Amino acid sequence: MPASAATLLSAVPRESRLDNGLKVIVHPVHTAPLVSLWCWYRVGSRDERPGQTGVSHWVEHMNFKGTTNIPRDQMKGIVERFGGMWNGYTWIDQTAYVETAGRDALDQMLFIEAERMGNGLYDQQDCESERTVIISELQGGENDPEQLLDTEVTATAFRAHTYGHPTIGWIEDLRSMSRDDLHAHYRRFYVPANSTVVIVGDVEPDDALRCVEREFGNVASSPAPERTTVIEPPQIGERRVVLERPGTIAYLKAAWHAPAVTEADFFPMLLLDAVLTGAKGVNLWSSFRGTTPQRKARLYTALVERGHASSVSGALLPTAQPFLYAISLTAMKGTSLQTLEGALFDAIDDLRANGVTDVETARARRQLRARLVFENDSVTNIAHQIGYFETVAGPGLFPELLSRIEAVTPEQVSGVARRRLDKAARTIGWYQPLEIGA
Amino acid sequence: MIVQPTSMAPAVTLNASLLAGGVYESRELSGLAYLTGRLMDRGTERRSAEMIAEQLDDLGVALRVTTTRHLLGVSCTCLAEDLDDVLSIVVDVIRRPTFSEEEIAKRRAEAITTVRQDEDNPALRAADTLAELLYGPHHPYGWPAKGTVESLERIQRQDIVGFHAERVRPGVLSLAMVGDLQPDRVVDRIARELEDWAAPPPDAIELPAVSLATPRRTRLIEMPGKSQSDIAYGFIAVRRLDPRYYAYWMMNNILGQYGLGGRLGENIRERQGMAYYAFSSFDASFAEGPLVVRAGVNPENVTRALEAIDHEARRMGEEGPTPTEVEATREYLVGSIPRMFETNSSIAVFLQMIEQFGLGLDYAQQLPGHLRAVTFDEVRAAARDVLRPDRAAVAIAGPSMASRGS
Numbered sequence: 001m002p003a004s005a006a007t008l009l010s011a012v013p014r015e016s017r018l019d020n021g022l023k024v025i026v027h028p029v030h031t032a033p034l035v036s037l038w039c040w041y042r043v044g045s046r047d048e049r050p051g052q053t054g055v056s057h058w059v060e061h062m063n064f065k066g067t068t069n070i071p072r073d074q075m076k077g078i079v080e081r082f083g084g085m086w087n088g089y090t091w092i093d094q095t096a097y098v099e100t101a102g103r104d105a106l107d108q109m110l111f112i113e114a115e116r117m118g119n120g121l122y123d124q125q126d127c128e129s130e131r132t133v134i135i136s137e138l139q140g141g142e143n144d145p146e147q148l149l150d151t152e153v154t155a156t157a158f159r160a161h162t163y164g165h166p167t168i169g170w171i172e173d174l175r176s177m178s179r180d181d182l183h184a185h186y187r188r189f190y191v192p193a194n195s196t197v198v199i200v201g202d203v204e205p206d207d208a209l210r211c212v213e214r215e216f217g218n219v220a221s222s223p224a225p226e227r228t229t230v231i232e233p234p235q236i237g238e239r240r241v242v243l244e245r246p247g248t249i250a251y252l253k254a255a256w257h258a259p260a261v262t263e264a265d266f267f268p269m270l271l272l273d274a275v276l277t278g279a280k281g282v283n284l285w286s287s288f289r290g291t292t293p294q295r296k297a298r299l300y301t302a303l304v305e306r307g308h309a310s311s312v313s314g315a316l317l318p319t320a321q322p323f324l325y326a327i328s329l330t331a332m333k334g335t336s337l338q339t340l341e342g343a344l345f346d347a348i349d350d351l352r353a354n355g356v357t358d359v360e361t362a363r364a365r366r367q368l369r370a371r372l373v374f375e376n377d378s379v380t381n382i383a384h385q386i387g388y389f390e391t392v393a394g395p396g397l398f399p400e401l402l403s404r405i406e407a408v409t410p411e412q413v414s415g416v417a418r419r420r421l422d423k424a425a426r427t428i429g430w431y432q433p434l435e436i437g438a
Numbered sequence: 439m440i441v442q443p444t445s446m447a448p449a450v451t452l453n454a455s456l457l458a459g460g461v462y463e464s465r466e467l468s469g470l471a472y473l474t475g476r477l478m479d480r481g482t483e484r485r486s487a488e489m490i491a492e493q494l495d496d497l498g499v500a501l502r503v504t505t506t507r508h509l510l511g512v513s514c515t516c517l518a519e520d521l522d523d524v525l526s527i528v529v530d531v532i533r534r535p536t537f538s539e540e541e542i543a544k545r546r547a548e549a550i551t552t553v554r555q556d557e558d559n560p561a562l563r564a565a566d567t568l569a570e571l572l573y574g575p576h577h578p579y580g581w582p583a584k585g586t587v588e589s590l591e592r593i594q595r596q597d598i599v600g601f602h603a604e605r606v607r608p609g610v611l612s613l614a615m616v617g618d619l620q621p622d623r624v625v626d627r628i629a630r631e632l633e634d635w636a637a638p639p640p641d642a643i644e645l646p647a648v649s650l651a652t653p654r655r656t657r658l659i660e661m662p663g664k665s666q667s668d669i670a671y672g673f674i675a676v677r678r679l680d681p682r683y684y685a686y687w688m689m690n691n692i693l694g695q696y697g698l699g700g701r702l703g704e705n706i707r708e709r710q711g712m713a714y715y716a717f718s719s720f721d722a723s724f725a726e727g728p729l730v731v732r733a734g735v736n737p738e739n740v741t742r743a744l745e746a747i748d749h750e751a752r753r754m755g756e757e758g759p760t761p762t763e764v765e766a767t768r769e770y771l772v773g774s775i776p777r778m779f780e781t782n783s784s785i786a787v788f789l790q791m792i793e794q795f796g797l798g799l800d801y802a803q804q805l806p807g808h809l810r811a812v813t814f815d816e817v818r819a820a821a822r823d824v825l826r827p828d829r830a831a832v833a834i835a836g837p838s839m840a841s842r843g844s
Contacts, residue, residue, distance in 0.1 A: 031446050033776055064698075076697035077766065083773020102776055129711030132736075137714035139665035140734045143560050246663030248558040249551060279498065290515070291500035295491030307544060310551040333551045363496055370498030374515050376447040378781045433558075434663075 009376060012399070013386060014205040020221035021193030024212050025386055026205040029379050035201030036100040036379040039113040040391040043189035044093045045167040046321070047227055052177060054169015055185045057090040058134055062182055063097070063190075064088065065126045067115035072126065078108050086112075091284055092163050093320045094391045100380045103202040110215040113197065117190050118219045120183075127179040135175075138168050145247050145431045146328065152241045153253045153429035154324065161232040163323055192216065193224040196390050200383035232257065232322065239427040247433030250331035252340055255427045256420055258325040261318035261393045267404045268412040269316055269325060269420065271364040275356050275413065276348075277314030277327065279367035282401065283388040284317055286375045293367055298360075299327065302347040307332055308340050320392050325420070337430045348421055355414030364413075368405045439628055440614040440789045441621045444782055448518040450617030451782035454528055455790050458510040458605035461578040462643060467593055469585015471605075473542075473549050474598050475503040475510050480541040483534040487541060490527060499524055501531070507579060508724055509794075510606070515783065518618040522627060525615075529631040532606060537598050550587050560668040560835035561734065563659050567833035568670035571655055572728055577646050579725065608632060609639030612793050614786040645725045648674050654828050659835040667737045667836025671747050672730035673824050678722040678795050684808050685816035686720060686824070690729055691767045692759045692817075693750065693825070694718025701750050702731060710746065712739050729824055737836050744834075748827045755825030758818035772806045 013027035048055050066072030079086045084101025097116060099109040141147045151166050158164030168174075197216070199208050235257060259265035270282070278294025280287045292313070294300045303309040311330045317323065331340050376382050389398035397404075463470040479501050481487040494501060497520045504511045512532055516524040556562045566582055573580030585593075615624055650673075676682050694700040699707060699717035706716035716733040731751070735743045759767075778788050779802075792801045 029446070031444060032779055034780060080697060080766065080770045081773070083770055083775065083777065085774075085777065100777065100780070102773060129708070132711035133707055133714055136666065136712065136734065136736060139736060140714055142665035143668075143734075145558065246661075248554040278495070278500075291502050293495045293498055293500040296495040304548075305544070307547060310548040330551065330555065332547055333554055366496065367498035370449075370517055373447050373449050373517060377449065377515075377783070378446070380780065 009382065016209055018192065018213060018216060020217070020219055021191070021224070022212075022216050022219070023196040023390070024209060025196065025198045025390065026203065026208045027200045027382065027386065028203055028205060029200055029382065030202050032379070033103050033202050034100060034379050035103045035106050035109075035199065035203055036098065036383040037106065037109045037113065038198045038383045038387045039097045039116070040196045040198065040387045041095045041189055042093070042194050042224070042227065042391055043095050044091050045165060045169075046092050046162045047189065048162060048165070051173055052181055052185070053165045053173045054134070054167070055177060055181060056095055057167050057169065058130065058174070058177070059182055059186045060088050060090045060095050061130050061134060062122055062127065062186070063116045063120055065123065065130065066121045068119035068121065070112065070115050072121070072123070075112070078112055079105060082108065084109070091167055092323065094388070096384075096387065096391075098380065098384070106199070106203065106208065107211055107215070110211055114215040114219055117192065117195065117216070120186055120190070122179060122183045122186065124179050127182060131174060134168065135171065138171060138174065141168065145245070145249070145433075146251055148245075149243060149251055149253050149429045149431045152243060153255050153326070153427055156239050156241045156429070157235070157255050157257070157324055157427040158232055161230045161321070163319075163321065188225050191222045191224065192219050193221060196387055198383045198387040198390070200386070201379040229321065235425040237424055240429075241427070242430045242432060244432045244434055247431065249333065250337050250433055251431040252329045252331065252337055252344070253326060253429040254344065255324040255326040256422070256425055258316055258323050258420070260320060260322050261397065263322070265416050265420065266318070268408050268416040270368065270405065271361060271408050271413045272356070272417050273314045273316045273325065274364035274367055275360045276351070277312055279364060279371050281371055281375055282318065282368070283385055285384050285388075286371070286381065287315065287317060290374065296363065298347055298351060299344070303329065303340070303343055306343070308335050308343045318389065318392050337432060341428065352418050352421055356410050356417070358410050361408070361410040361413055365405060365408070369402060372402055439625065440612070440793060441619065441624050442614070442616045442785060442789065443619055443621055444617055444785065446782065448618045449515055449782065450518055450521050450615060450619050451513070451515045451786050452524065452528060453511065453513040453614045453783070453786040453790060454532055455509045455511040455612050456532070456606055457508060457610040457640075458601075459506050459508040460581065460583050461507050461645065462605050463578070463601065465575070465578075465581055466589065467597055468581045468589045469549065469553075470593055470597055470601050471505045471510055472584045473546060473590060473593055474601050475505045476545045476549060477537050477541055477598065478503055478512070478535040479531040480545065481536045481538055482530045483536060484530055485527070490531070493523065493527060497524065501528070505583070507583065513783070513786075521619060521624070525627060526631060532611070533635055535602065537595060537602070539595060542595055542598065546590055546593070549584065549590050553584050553587055553590065556584065558661075560659075560661050560664050560666070561732075563661065563835040564668040564670040564833045565730070567657050567659060567835070568672050568730065568831055569728070571657060571831035571833060572672060572674055573648065577648060605640050607637040607640050608635050609637070612790050614789050616782040616785045616789070648726050650674055650829070652829055652831070654830050654832070656832040656834070659833065660838065661835055662837060664837045666734050667740050667834055669733045669735065669740065669743060669747070670730055670833045671744070671830055672728045673826070673830060674726050675720060675729040675824050676722055677724065677726055680722070682816065682820055683722055684812045685820040686722065686729070688764065688767050688771065688809070688812055689754070689759065689817050689820040690718055690720035691771060692763045693754050693821075694731060696763075696767055696770060701754065702733070702747065705750055706733055706743060706746050710742070712736070712743055712746070737838060740834060740836070744832065751825040751827050751830070754821045756822070758821050761814055764814050764817050768809055768812070772809050775802065775805055
């Protein structure tokens with residue numbers, strides 16, 4: 001199968017590398033006079049050591065606070081003049097910055113990204129005001145019981161690996177880190193050889209590459225930073241965390257150790273998730289977008305249709321090292337967490353004992369194929385998908401997405417369920433609401 | 439019916455929307471439109487709930503039924519090759535839902551669980567409380583959109599069947615299909631699905647008048663155990679078809695959107711480092727919609743944040759924007775128009791908005807002219823008319839609120 005058919009794109013994206021090590025991927029799409037630019041860095045919360053959790057995300061925030069050639073108060077006006085949008089995000093493996101605007105804005109977008117890579121200001125006072133903004137972001141997240149539970153379950157599931165701490169960081173680290181900690185992290189990871197620029201939209205590849213060369217060509221080269229790799233020891237016993245806090249509704253989360261995106265088990269596990277909870281987008285952003293087709297999914301019929309839960313969702317995201325496969329449930333008012341947990345594990349045990357059917361596997365494949373097509377709905381999302389796989393999985397996997405999904409057999413799905421959804425390797429979280437005033 | 443071919447991907451987005459949202463229910467039965475929506479795809483005269491689930495899941499399609507104040511929407515995205523099958527299901531769930539007692543019991547229980555979840559969400563509590571403070575008990579914009587536990591428990595099958603029969607009619611249906619399709623074929627196909635559907639248009643309703651000259655009022659909602667307080671602060675602004683709409687749009691962009699939350703974001707987030715989010719939004723609709731300022735802050739900073747919001751509202755109201763701000767915002771809004779057409783679903787939403795408000799099919803071409811025609815004085819007048827801190831409604835939800843507020 002040619003790469004373009006396998007990725008459902010109209011052509012194979014064009015790849016190139018500058019002398020300073022920066023990788024550039026350009027994919028022309030001429031359906032609208034728009035262009036989307038994503039600048040990716042191989043740095044995320046897994047690259048943080050104890051005492052400095054949250055530094056990658058804070059650095060991302062600081063990278064909107066002005067550069068040598070762009071004063072802080074002008075950083076946000078450059079793309080706006082072209083009616084554009086901009087944003088950034090940090091997760092466990094990666095940090096990414098995006099601008100999408102009319103095609104005439106490409107030079108300005110590249111200028112901002114080149115400045116961001118080489119010339120961040122890291123003014124002391126801006127670091128301080130951003131410290132409290134990020135603490136506010138963290139506390140806003142704590143207002144959501146499901147997010148609190150997610151943080152606790154993830155931290156409980158990992159003993160050694162840095163995937164265990166939240167990307168936003170632990171509050172004490174956010175209170176104690178200094179401007180120099182931020183700046184050192186920035187200088188170490190924000191180098192051309194650790195970055196990929198992805199351009200998708202109404203451009204000609206040769207022109208776009210020339211523009212990239214012009215803006216980024218002078219950014220000094222230095223070797224890509226070493227990333228520490230911790231291997232999580234096998235989990236040999238069930239772990240449990242119970243939160244009892246004010247609230248109105250009970251939540252349950254169960255997590256197992258998942259394969260990295262480059263492991264053979266990843267695609268069978270992706271189909272297993274589709275069989276259990278319905279297929280969603282195959283990257284961090286797209287997994288949040290849209291609604292999941294799941295009315296025939298195993299856990300929907302066993303838990304939602306039977307009235308134990310009002311919602312169920314599953315999450316298996318492509319990650320560079322083994323992360324988690326997590327199932328999240330909202331308990332129906334009046335259903336105890338014990339009952340809900342029993343019903344969940346009955347359904348999982350049944351699948352592990354009896355395997356999945358051919359019909360279920362075929363449905364999962366078709367759902368995932370449809371999602372890959374739906375993800376190509378905008379220049380912004382195509383560029384994100386390409387950059388995500390390049391950064392997290394490395395070169396070569398993105399063009400194989402569809403063929404890898406189509407090659408999975410029912411036996412592989414059943415096998416991965418038996419091996420990986422083991423009782424001894426699971427972590428269970430309960431959010432038990434305490435009735436206010438009770 | 440609006441059909442628009444695009445060539446981005448072999449997929450089609452289908453958006454059906456009907457004037458059958460929350461404003462058409464009574465206060466005693468608030469949540470009726472929401473519950474009706476949740477039930478429409480759970481069994482029809484031609485397909486059981488099980489059949490619908492199986493057909494859609496096999497095609498990788500997730501149907502979304504949503505309700506807003508005015509609209510009930512059924513939308514989904516499918517592969518181009520599946521369009522005929524999916525269209526037929528969408529029309530079926532709109533026209534012929536059966537509302538079985540068994541499904542009503544299940545979806546009612548889910549809806550009540552969702553309402554209870556929302557009661558634990560400070561941002562939603564602040565927003566709902568603000569709507570109530572702004573619009574009062576007699577205007578449907580002031581009622582909780584999903585209803586209350588009590589109102590949902592009160593709804594009977596006959597209420598749901600009656601609401602559907604009275605409100606879900608061909609005269610108020612707008613169907614937009616955007617994507618990899620052949621317009622003539624699709625138009626024929628829709629005509630066949632709908633040709634035998636006849637019912638007179640539903641009765642129009644009149645929304646009560648809103649009162650603008652209200653004194654300042656503040657309500658605190660105490661939510662123990664929460665880490666952050668959410669503030670919702672607002673005024674009633676103008677209707678979508680008001681000639682001042684574009685001036686209000688630009689003024690709101692300067693106050694709380696441009697860059698990272700406009701002047702509000704610059705003050706509260708950038709300068710004072712108090713909040714991760716601080717912005718304003720402006721939602722003009724069939725009736726006078728609200729202009730709402732939102733911010734999430736540490737409970738210790740509530741008073742300081744309110745002072746900052748009052749300061750920016752008063753400053754903008756009394757002094758107006760600067761000419762530079764007006765031009766930068768105009769340039770931004772005009773330049774952002776092509777992004778409204780980035781995805782099939784954003785195109786569908788835009789086309790339906792045009793239809794609902796009767797703006798004309800060439801509206802995308804007219805829009806830059808409308809924005810360019812707004813004068814500096816009109817933006818200034820919009821700010822002066824609406825941004826009056828002494829008339830603001832303020833809702834704050836968060837932990838231990840004793841001794842706070844204004």
